[in-house]
Amino acid sequence: MAIFSKTCEYGIRAVFFIAHKTAKGNRIGIKEIADGIDSPEPFLAKILQDLSRKGIIQSFKGPHGGFYLDESSLNRPLSDVVEAVDGNSLFNGCGLGLKACSEINPCPLHNQFKEIRNSIYKMLKDTTIGTFNDELLTGIFSLKK
């Protein structure tokens, strides 16, 4: 098992890619994004449509249309993307799958998981969609392969 669903992995890679490709007000098409992050195009289209509907990214139809990010979207934490796609069970669900697990009715690993969930949440909250724009321009980070 991976931490995120495939949908979420593609979604995060896509928002990073869109961020660094549309830094100066332009837009980018689904084909180029899918190619840039090595994902199946029609599947990614659905993911981005969903993120667009939820206001996480922006889009525009027609010629010279495409996906882009406005200023406030660039500053969104990655946790918003994850929550939009995978929900918030990663941040507050029980590690052993118990619905009623809580401080007063804990599973054996309750406290251990609380720490881990918090560190995942903190990491995603402290990283914005635009965080890596500079580094992506220099090519030191990979979003495909």
Place this chain on the structure above:
Amino acid sequence: MAIFSKTCEYGIRAVFFIAHKTAKGNRIGIKEIADGIDSPEPFLAKILQDLSRKGIIQSFKGPHGGFYLDESSLNRPLSDVVEAVDGNSLFNGCGLGLKACSEINPCPLHNQFKEIRNSIYKMLKDTTIGTFNDELLTGIFSLKK
């Protein structure tokens, strides 16, 4: 998305349950385990057969048969259970799903995920199947609901 698959959640809950129910040399049947951890019985049977085949737990057929744990199984780290069921991608896979992600070809979140994976691994390595036997006897921990 949860951290573990359903299969793995049931597996971990089951080994904890078997550990505390068979502390004094006896065995426990699949029905009682499924009931004790609130899991679908035939599905759990599959999981336990697999764990038994892999030597993570022990079993015995026939009257008074059932599942149990020998001394060395009780001292196994939980990471062995997780690895047997979900594989080791949780411990060494890329958070963004990139096959070739590594120190020399990192994804943007490579270092952040390394820390998180390490803390998950450490937690599972430091916890053995028998770790909670005493606490489970007192009923302070829940394995169902």
Place this chain on the structure above:
DNA sequence: TCAATAAAATACTTTTTTATCTTTTATTAT
């Protein structure tokens, strides 16, 4: 207005995960 462009929406297929059901094998006690 019309053709071209590109995302949105919808419907569908495949694969994987989760779950169930049936038959077989091993063991015990009578």
Place this chain on the structure above:
DNA sequence: ATAATAAAAGATAAAAAAGTATTTTATTGA
């Protein structure tokens, strides 16, 4: 030996996730 017990094995089924294809809507520029 035989009947009862309980896990092992195998075959199927249902649900969810991943992926594809087709049609519709919005926008632009000629």
